[in-house]
Amino acid sequence: MPRAIAVLGGTGPEGFGLALRWVRAGETVIIGSRDAGRAREAAAKILAAVGGSATVSGEENVAACAATDLLVLTIPFEGHCGLLKQIRPAIRPGSIVIDTTVPLAASVGGRVTRTLGIWEGSAAQQAAELVPQGVSVVAAFHNTSADILNGDAPVDCDVIVCSDDAAAAQTVRTLASKIPGVRAIDGGKLENARILEQITALLIGLNIRHKGHSGIRITGLPEKAYAVS
Numbered sequence: 001m002p003r004a005i006a007v008l009g010g011t012g013p014e015g016f017g018l019a020l021r022w023v024r025a026g027e028t029v030i031i032g033s034r035d036a037g038r039a040r041e042a043a044a045k046i047l048a049a050v051g052g053s054a055t056v057s058g059e060e061n062v063a064a065c066a067a068t069d070l071l072v073l074t075i076p077f078e079g080h081c082g083l084l085k086q087i088r089p090a091i092r093p094g095s096i097v098i099d100t101t102v103p104l105a106a107s108v109g110g111r112v113t114r115t116l117g118i119w120e121g122s123a124a125q126q127a128a129e130l131v132p133q134g135v136s137v138v139a140a141f142h143n144t145s146a147d148i149l150n151g152d153a154p155v156d157c158d159v160i161v162c163s164d165d166a167a168a169a170q171t172v173r174t175l176a177s178k179i180p181g182v183r184a185i186d187g188g189k190l191e192n193a194r195i196l197e198q199i200t201a202l203l204i205g206l207n208i209r210h211k212g213h214s215g216i217r218i219t220g221l222p223e224k225a226y227a228v229s
């Protein structure tokens with residue numbers, strides 16, 4: 001049985017776009033939402049878009065979390081702590097939690113081009129303190145534009161993956177590289193998530209200034225840095 005991916009907050013543009021790309025790549029996806037009906041509607045949209053043998057369903061967030069051990073958080077920072085506390089009892093031992101959250105100042109009424117200072121260092125490190133022991137947090141996909149993910153073209157963006165669990169990071173790099181155009185790069189320890197999160201605020205500023213959907217490419221590394229295994 002393939003490992004399903006639960007995309008919590010997958011009704012929003014970032015989670016929906018990731019889910020769409022993974023379903024297209026043949027992965028099994030469960031869309032999570034605070035509302036099971038909304039999750040099922042999003043799953044139906046992906047099914048209609050991908051067709052064929054697409055395997056996608058929708059559940060309320062806690063049920064989606066309980067159904068698998070590969071979770072993706074795609075919710076705004078204002079819901080980050082609350083959702084993690086809510087799903088905590090349902091997180092299976094040994095799970096991987098992929099955190100895409102950018103703690104934008106907009107979460108507290110500030111600018112979308114600034115990030116908040118987080119006591120733990122980053123949203124992903126905050127997540128690591130909120131999940132049960134033995135659950136690995138991996139930071140990734142912060143710099144991948146939802147607008148591009150929701151299109152059909154290859155995604156012109158590298159995904160830098162940071163975690164204190166090397167095996168979990170490898171799993172996530174494999175998952176990232178299933179998205180056409182994406183090169184997944186080992187970005188080191190989870191503490192580097194702080195930088196990934198801040199780059200997004202810069203990208204949002206560039207998008208506003210130049211009216212586009214910017215991403216990042218890392219150049220100058222040996223070929224093996226871009227290889228998945």
Ligand SMILES: NC(=O)c1ccc[n+]([C@@H]2O[C@H](COP(=O)([O-])OP(=O)(O)OC[C@H]3O[C@@H](n4cnc5c(N)ncnc54)[C@H](OP(=O)(O)O)[C@@H]3O)[C@@H](O)[C@H]2O)c1
Pocket residue numbers: 008009010011012013014015032033034035038039073074075076077078079080082083100101102103104141142143144145146147200
């Ligand atoms: N948009 C991008 O281009 C982009 C790019 C890179 C990273 N990100 C990051 O990815 C995350 C999701 O981005 P997004 O643009 O998809 O966000 P969003 O549209 O604001 O929210 C995504 C989903 O999260 C759920 N949600 C909203 N408020 C919540 C709360 N207080 N508690 C729990 N769930 C809540 C909603 O789903 P339900 O109402 O169905 O529960 C919503 O559809 C953010 O942290 C963002 O910084 C976004």
